[in-house]
Every structure is written in C-alpha cells, then in structure tokens.
Amino acid sequence: MPNHREEQADEPTDVPRLEELESPPGSPPQNSSMSHLMELQNCVSNLSLAHEIVVNQDFRFKSSSPPKDSLEGRVAEMVHRAFWDVLREQLESSPPDHRQAVPLLREVKTMLLSLLLPAHVGLRAQLDRVLDLELIQQQVDHGALDLQRLASFIASTMAGLCAPVRDPEIRALRLLTDPVDLFREVLRVLELMKKDMVNFTLLSLRPHLAQQAVPYERAKFQELLRREPGSLDHTTSWLQRAAQEQRAALPPGPPGSDPGGRGALSPSAVLNRAYMGLLHWDPQDQRYPETVLMDRDRLDTLGHRVDLLALQAAVLLLTSAQCGGAVLSLPGFVGKLKQTTAALLEGSQAR
Structure with a gap:
C-alpha cells in the first residue's frame, strides 16, 4: 500500500474513461x-x-x-x-x-x-x-x-x-x-x-x-x-433476434417429423450468436442492448480487429493463389505483407 x-x-498515462450511459429506452411517465x-x-x-x-x-x-x-x-x-x-x-x-x-x-x-x-x-x-x-x-x-x-x-x-x-x-x-x-x-x-x-x-x-x-x-x-x-427492451429484442437466427440455422428434423420442426435451441449457442452480432453492429443502429452498453467501446474495438484480421487473411489467400507458394516462402514476406495491409486498412472502417 x-x-x-x-x-x-x-x-498509466492513458487511463480509459468511463463510458457515459445512454438513458434507458423506456420513456419515464410524465409525472416522474x-x-x-x-x-x-x-x-x-x-x-x-x-x-x-x-x-x-x-x-x-x-x-x-x-x-x-x-x-x-x-x-x-x-x-x-x-x-x-x-x-x-x-x-x-x-x-x-x-x-x-x-x-x-x-x-x-x-x-x-x-x-x-x-x-x-x-x-x-x-x-x-x-x-x-x-x-x-x-x-x-x-x-x-x-x-x-x-x-x-x-x-x-x-x-x-x-x-x-x-x-x-x-x-x-x-x-x-x-x-x-x-x-x-x-x-x-x-x-x-x-x-x-x-x-x-x-x-x-x-x-x-x-x-x-x-x-x-x-x-x-x-x-x-x-x-x-x-x-431493457433493446436487450430483449437483441436476444430474440439471435434466437430466431439460431433457429433458422438449425438443420431440419428427421424424415417424417414436422416440416417446420427443428432441434431444440441451445442457450449457449443463442448467446454466442448474439455476441457475434455485436462485433458487426451497425453504428447507426441506436438500439444497442442495454446490458452490454458499458462494454460497447471494447466490443467495437474487438469487432474492428476481427474485420482487420479477416481482410489480412483474404489478402494472404489471394497472394498465395496468384503468386504461388514460392513467394510466400520468402523470408519475412508474410510478416511484411501483413504489416503493410494493416497499415493500409487501419482507420478505413468507421465504427
């Protein structure tokens, strides 16, 4: 002590500031x-x-x-x-x-x-x-x-x-x-x-x-x-939307079962899909879930890093397909290509 x-x-000199929370979406009654x-x-x-x-x-x-x-x-x-x-x-x-x-x-x-x-x-x-x-x-x-x-x-x-x-x-x-x-x-x-x-x-x-x-x-x-x-209306809508997407992604039931019937939903799978959706959240959409609003900056940063990683992987795959393994096997080529790609793409996405 x-x-x-x-x-x-x-x-540390760069101490993150607390995010100012938006007001709950439910409008208070007039006599509040x-x-x-x-x-x-x-x-x-x-x-x-x-x-x-x-x-x-x-x-x-x-x-x-x-x-x-x-x-x-x-x-x-x-x-x-x-x-x-x-x-x-x-x-x-x-x-x-x-x-x-x-x-x-x-x-x-x-x-x-x-x-x-x-x-x-x-x-x-x-x-x-x-x-x-x-x-x-x-x-x-x-x-x-x-x-x-x-x-x-x-x-x-x-x-x-x-x-x-x-x-x-x-x-x-x-x-x-x-x-x-x-x-x-x-x-x-x-x-x-x-x-x-x-x-x-x-x-x-x-x-x-x-x-x-x-x-x-x-x-x-x-x-x-x-x-x-x-x-918490936005949180409810967010989870319901994830549940619908997860249900649509389930394989159809066995032959002879209800044509619209599918397997049981897993709560963990629904939650995983919901959080994956936060990584690609539309910045213009103001209906952000209230329960994760305090972590929005962190999730937006993580989503940007995921997008950047996907773009880097795409560039490497295209380079490998067009130039062959001989180029990729050159010492330091992959690392330099990743650095160059990251430098070009950094700041290109407004989240």
Whole structure:
C-alpha cells in the first residue's frame, strides 16, 4: 500500500474513461419526479463504475481539473492566485500575520489524517500533538508560531506515507524555503497521495469485487426493471433476434417429423450468436442492448480487429493463389505483407 511503500510504478498515462450511459429506452411517465430520475441516474452510474473497475484492469482514478483555457479553469486559477497572494502578503508583513495559516494547517492535517490506516495509532497521536489547532491558534495570537518547524514535520510525515513514485516530489518539496511555495506544493502532493491511496485500495479490493460482480449487476438490472419496466427492451429484442437466427440455422428434423420442426435451441449457442452480432453492429443502429452498453467501446474495438484480421487473411489467400507458394516462402514476406495491409486498412472502417 502507499504508506508501506509497495507501489512501484506510476499509473498509466492513458487511463480509459468511463463510458457515459445512454438513458434507458423506456420513456419515464410524465409525472416522474426529479428525485426519481436522479435515483435512476445514480443506479446506472454506480453500475457503470463497478463494472469498469472489475472489467478494466488498467482503471485508475485521476485528478480532475478544468482546462486552463476554459472559463472554469481561469476562474479557479484567479481564486487560487488571490489566496496565495494574500497569504504571502500576511507572512511578509512585520510582524508576520499567521491568521490565514491556521485554516491552511487545518486542511493539511485533515488530508494527512485521511491517509492513515487504523493501525497508525502512534502516527495519529503524533499528528494530533504536533498539529494541535488550539495550540497553534494560541501561538498565532502571541506571535510565537514556528511555521517552518511545522512545515518540516509535515514534509517528513508525507515522506513516510507516500508511495515511492512520489519520492522525487517530496525531495523537491523539502528544498523549498519560501513558505507560500512550500505549502502550495504540500497541498498539491497531498492530493496526489490521496489519489494513490484510493487507487491502491481499489487494486486490493478488485478480486473481492470480481466475486460479487455478477450478483451485483444482476441486482442492479433488476432494480432498473422494477423502476422502469421498459429499460431493457433493446436487450430483449437483441436476444430474440439471435434466437430466431439460431433457429433458422438449425438443420431440419428427421424424415417424417414436422416440416417446420427443428432441434431444440441451445442457450449457449443463442448467446454466442448474439455476441457475434455485436462485433458487426451497425453504428447507426441506436438500439444497442442495454446490458452490454458499458462494454460497447471494447466490443467495437474487438469487432474492428476481427474485420482487420479477416481482410489480412483474404489478402494472404489471394497472394498465395496468384503468386504461388514460392513467394510466400520468402523470408519475412508474410510478416511484411501483413504489416503493410494493416497499415493500409487501419482507420478505413468507421465504427
């Protein structure tokens, strides 16, 4: 775990985002309240998050911040700059004014406590003793606050709690002498450490979540059906269509039997045919099954790879038929032909 310094690598830079689920196809009744719609949205959001955690092994929580060139980003930057400018002005006054430092230390203490585990009894007591807010307030009132000593203690505590990937940032933090820059960096690194703790907890719980994934998702879909009976209509149509196709593909019955009679349908065969249909789903068809909507991006990517593989195989067969085995037996010819074909066909299909 991060505080035991077991995390060895930074999180991947390309973390897949959760797919935004479309609203259930069943239109809510006109008298549906806003709270009812919000409950449905929460149900779908929780289901989507739990599914992504279990299915996507690379899933990580990332710090979210608005783009700097957006209105929200510019406003946030202005507010933060104003806060730190006020703090700098107060600390550089004579005598120094530490009133703004008290809520800042309170926030730092809260964030440090959130990183502790139940076994960290001694460290928790040390934090309460050193960052005693009542004592700090008394020191501020009497002009006796040693901010540098508290900053050094905070940096040392962070060094013991952080993951190894944060060591360079902790070392850089300890080199700062300006108190404003120091506490700005402390808050930034603490946010990263909180994210590391969440992701480590997620990694630890994933095997247990995987065991409960099927009953949990079944219960959530049953809840959706109870709230909105038409919320899985597309899934029903998808399976019915696959069953009809599978029945049509069955061989006719023995002589003397019902002319239209065929063998019994296998649920596994119907499900396999249904999923194969998802690999070639028409992008313009909005009736995508609700139960697999969370995996649509993954299935579309897999379908594209299947199509690409089929085209590569067709090119190899045509080359073999036209040029004979002598050409295909040339060293590296098949591999180069596959690479060239893949490069030409990549991006040619809009899914």
